[in-house]
Structure formats: C-alpha cells, structure tokens
Amino acid sequence: MDWTNLAADLDEAMAALAQGVQTSLVVVHNGKRGAGAGVVWKTGGLVITNFHVVEQRGRISIGRNSRHTAAASLGVTLPDGSEAPARLVSQAPALDLALLQVDGLASPPAPIGDSRQAKVGQVVFAAGHPWGQRGSISAGVISAFDEARSDQTSVPIIRSDVLLGPGNSGGPLVDASGRVLGINTMIVGGDQGVAIPSHVVEAFINEQLVSREPATPPTTSPGAHSDGDWM
C-alpha cells in the first residue's frame, strides 16, 4: 500500500462507503411522530428495523395520510425520497427486531458481514437519521462484545463508541468495508452505540422465513394485521 495519498485515499474510501450504505438505508415511519431507520436485508423487499420503531403500544394509531381509512400506518421512505407502505412480517421484542415487507422495493440489499468475526477496536460506522437528519453517518470503533440481560433473556450486543441519536434506531452498524455487522438500537444503550449483531438478525430472519405463515397478529402489538388495519 502506498501511503503517500493516505488522506485523499481515506476520504475516497469513506465517501464510497457512505454512498454504499445509504443505498440500502430507509426511513421507517410508524404513523406517529418520529421515525427510525431500516436496512434492506434481502431482495424481495425485506427490511429490518427495531421493534421499538414499529411498536404500537396498543393505542390508536392513525395513518399519516389518511385519518379515516384503514391505510397502513407503517411505511418507509426510500433513498430516492419516494415513499412506500410497509407490512409487519414478524417481530422479536426481546431482540428489539422487526421484519418488514415493502412490496416493489428496488433498493439493493445491504452486504451482510459476519458479526462473529468482528473484533474490538475495528472501525465501524452507524447510518441512520439522528434527529431527523436523513442518511447521517457517524464513525467509531467496536468497544466491546457484551450481553443485554433482562429478567428472562440475554441478548448478545455489540457496543461501540459511535454516538447515536433518536432516528438511528434500526439503522445499520457497518464495518470498514460497508458490511452490516449489526442493527443499532437505542433501547439499552442510551446515546452510546449498542447494536444487535448481524448473526442474531440473520437467525431471526431465517427462522421467520422457514416457518413463514400468513402473518399472524402479534400479541403485544394489537392491530398489526397484514391488511394494514391499525385500528
């Protein structure tokens, strides 16, 4: 490697990485105030986001554009600015993950890295929409591999020193090659970067795809029917 143009080379590598990450990054709206981020994970319009981004808490939820119809309140904004309705395919509150289906989605899926190979100290980037700033990128390193424990469950997490803000939730944590190592979540980490590792996300998705049935209404999220009736 020739280091004479290190700064310029680095600039170029970062810009290319940011551009690549943004092509698979969406804004996820849940019909309420605020929004989260999501990643196009597989072709066919499968988008991963945080459960808490799409959580309805059993309250009345009204579609952004339609107060009186049964329009789906879940939707995404694509990198090109266009909007599309989304359908909740599955959710895993304990993992803070939700799988969405966006029909007709043309965005390419993000390259997925193997989070089990990740190392403390390696450079990572978080992509999302902190404080509403679309497609924002922030940098840091992996700080630790840890577990988020609650009464019953223990979820592996990746901690990083990347600073996150509201709107980063559900967005990707990527490595220096732009491969997704995890999904950022702000439920457990405060403003410090906590991500659900990509191998956990993969396992969640594969489980859903193997046992894929007509979407059943999740018990903790009343009204999440496939017909989009949130009432």
Next chain:
Amino acid sequence: MTDEKNSLEAISDALASAVEKAGSATVSVNARRRYPASGVAFNADLILTADHVVEREEDISVTLPDGSTVKAVVAGRDPSSDLAVLRLERPAPTLAEKAAVPARVGQLVLALGRPGSEGIQASLGVVSAIGGPIRTGRGGMLEQYLRTDAIPYPGFSGGPLVNAAGQVLGINTSGLARGASLAIPAALAWGLADTLAQHGHIRRGFLGVRSQPVSIPAAQQSTLGREQESGLLLVGVESNSPAEAGGLLVGDIIVGIAGQPVGDPDELFASLSGPVVGVSTPVEVLRGGRRETIAVTIGERK
C-alpha cells in the same frame, strides 16, 4: 484486487490489531467494592494501575486476559499521581510495550480497559491536549498529562491509552483533576512505577520555606547571566527545616535548584521531586543583589 484493502480497511485492521496486542497486557483489577477496574502488566509480576481504584489493601486479585485470576498485593502506591503498583503471585504472560515516541496532539489513540470478564474494551479518539504540570490532590504534582476525547468507560481507570500500533502512551485515570479523564504519560508512569515497586512510595522533597513569586529586574537578570523574569522571595523559613539548616534566609530570592531555573511555585515543586531527596543540592539565590549558591540537604515531605 479482491484481497487489496483500501486505507480505511487497513486502518480498521490496524486498530483491531492494536487492541489485540495491548489487550493481551491489559488486566482486570479487583480491589474495590464496585465493578473491577483495569491495569497494565508492565514488568514480570508487576501491574500498574490507578491508585484510586485500589480501595483495599487486602484480598486483591487480578484477572488476566486468559480469564485466570491471580492474587496480588500492593507493592506501592502514590495518591498524588494516582498510580499504584500491584505484585502478582505469578508473572503475567504478556507485558505491555511502552511507546518509544511520546504522544502528540492529534494522534489517533485507543483507550483500553478490562472492567470485567466480558473481554477487552476499547474506545477511539485522539490526543486532545498535552498539559502540565498540574497540582493534584494531597500536595502532589504531575509534570505532564495527556487529555483525550476517547470515551472513558466505567472501569477504564488504570488501563492503557495506546497508539495505533498498540504501544502504551499513558495510563488512563479519572482520579486526577476531579473526575476528568486524563492519562499519565507512559515515560512518567513507568518511572514512578519503578520507584513504587522498589520503595513503596514516591519520595517528594521538602525545603521548609514559604515564598512568593517576585519579578527580577533586568539588572539582576544580568547578575544571573540569563534571562529569567521571576524568582521566589522567601517570606518564611521554618525552624529546624532543611532550609534553615542549609542557611537560607528570609529575603533570599530562590532562582534555581540543582541547576534548573525556578521562577514560580510549580517549578519549585517540580524541582523537589525525584532524586534530590536526602541529597546535598545547590540552591541558587539572589541575596542582596548578588548571586549565591547555597548547599541544602533536601528533606522528605511526610
């Protein structure tokens, strides 16, 4: 082409390797009630850590990177620089490498810690500032410190601040300067640690004078033979003190100790640290407008 890494990927790999390297000499120090803190294996069976995380003198253990736990005793501690040295029952397998080149402002650094059994932890930043000397608590003084914007996670005190090659630039501590995160430069820390391992404490010199800074007129600067704009006017000499025994008088203006100019209290303090304790040391004064050198055997601050 496929294997060729761009600069970003190369830097990422280098940082991960730096963590792996320095992490192999970063240990977990169990010497307080709350979560453990961190330490650095710096010499055979010796661990350098922060003094403020050593809350007890007994029942201390160190968890090595391989997960094994080794009993340790306090070999020495210095609250004023917030450093402590622990002696292990058996040597640590890997020692930290001290950076040969001192830290520079702007340099990429990683703060490392091992505050538990989950493994090594790290945060990235730069050297934000190099400062000093600063007065610390208990009459101590630190000649130099490093400030960084790398996040000091809980339990990082006593762990290393390393460069991108995994060499130690300093020892992190939040115990100096009221919780602000500083690092004690490696050269300084290693030196203090050697003294602590040998003597158990840091000897700091004592003169027994009260003084105040005064400016030195140009005419008297020419008497000194150098440009030095201030000195320390003695306004008190303690009875039975090293100063009195050596013959220092109220009204003398101290301008140098052991060949080093002394123009303010910080410089006086710094000049009294280290090897001068117990040694007959030349104290340069202005007395009645004339330059005189008086031999004073420096005492030890208790």
